[in-house]
Amino acid sequence: MSGTLDGRVVIVTGAGRGIGASVSRLFAEQGAKLVVNDLGAGPDGTGGDEGPARDIADEIVGAGGEAVSDGGDIADTATGKRLVDLAVDTYGKLDVVVNVAGILRDKMIFNLDDEDWDAVIRVHLRGHFSTVKPAAAYWRQQRNPDGHFRIINFTSDSALQGSPGQPNYAAAKMGIIGLTASLANALGRYGVTANAIAPGAATRLTATIPQDKQLRSSERPADDDSRSPDNIAPLVTYLASEASDWISGRTLGAAGYGVTLWNNPEVRASIASDGPWDLDDLAAQMEQEFRPLADGLHPSIFMRQVPK
Incomplete structure (x- = not known):
């Protein structure tokens, strides 16, 4: 499927490391033009460094691709608007938004501080809202029901299976599933599909989870090739392509060398x-x-x- 994203303009948040970086690299190999965003914070969301976003953009450009970087906080809605404007101003349009950025502040519910609840909800839920609102407004203005526009959100098995030590993260990630369904229903008339991915991969975030607290899907060693973030990127790339018009409002899993389709809630x-x-x-x-x-x-x- 060489060149399956030729000419498509994409925003990727959380693009500096892990899954976001793998997605950005494969997108560029497949011909996409990228706006890559990453605050460069720690796994708990503290700190900041523009280096990771700049480095992945430089890597893509050095390999012959097209990318510009942004080191802003995606949970600040001004950042999401800036990313959409940057895509349109730089490349003339926007086709795809991929929301990967996230943090962890894991504690059992009886030990969870207010600040840790709020921080995780803010980055995941407002972080998705931050990009989706201005992108949706832009696509609505295009009045193109055949536009092949895409929203690709990231949820988690922690929500779908109820990880006991991640109540804030599970709540945020289940909220993303509801958001995705709403977007699919609201934006289909404007040529937009919206889907969510629950990934299983070894990243900086999963490395912070004690082994006895991990879900069964994360029990393989971190150096197992099947747990590489690179294995998530092909599914995201397919969903970002024009060929995926047929699927919207769904949650898919990607872990190792497998892809799954989750049921929507049903009576x-x-x-x-x-x-x-x-x-x-x-x-x-x-x-x-x-x-x-x-x-x-x-x-x-x-x-x-x-x-x-």
Whole structure:
């Protein structure tokens, strides 16, 4: 699929390291023109260094590609607007937004400080809003229902499987799934698709998670080639291409050499009463209809099962 992104203009946040850097490199190899953003902060979001974003842009340009860099804080909405303007001013248009940037501040819920909750929610949720709002406004102005425009967000298995030591991160990442569905429904008429990716790869962020706190998908050694961030980039590249018009509003997983399609939330069963519920009747019907199904939901993540 050489050149599958020829001429497409892309913004990638969190592009200086890890998955974002791998995505940016493959995009450039496939002919994309890039605006790469990275605050250059630590895994917990503190500090800042324009070097990582500048370095990946220089690497791409040195290899014959096109890229410009920005070292701003993506959770500042002015940064998102600046990135969209930079893409349009530099390359004349914008086709794709890829929101990779994120941080971790892991603690059990009973030990979690207000600041750690707010910081993680801010970077992930406002960080996505920061780029998506001005990009959506730009695409709406184009009035091109065949524009092949793309929003590619990043969620996590931590949300989908309920990582116990990451309540702030899990909440933010599940919020991104809801945001993605909303964007798909709202922006399809303007030629925009929106999808979310739950990646499994060895990065600076995953390296901060103690082994006994990691989900099963992260248990392989960090030096295992199957856990390279490079393995996430092909899926992102396909979704960024014009060939992916058929998929929107979905969550996909990418880990190792596999790709998965997650179910959207769906009703598994329902019960009803002829009038206001009698509590005993409600309990009896729930036990009969819901309990056999609920007992089978994600059994591996529960510390204990409710006794029968």
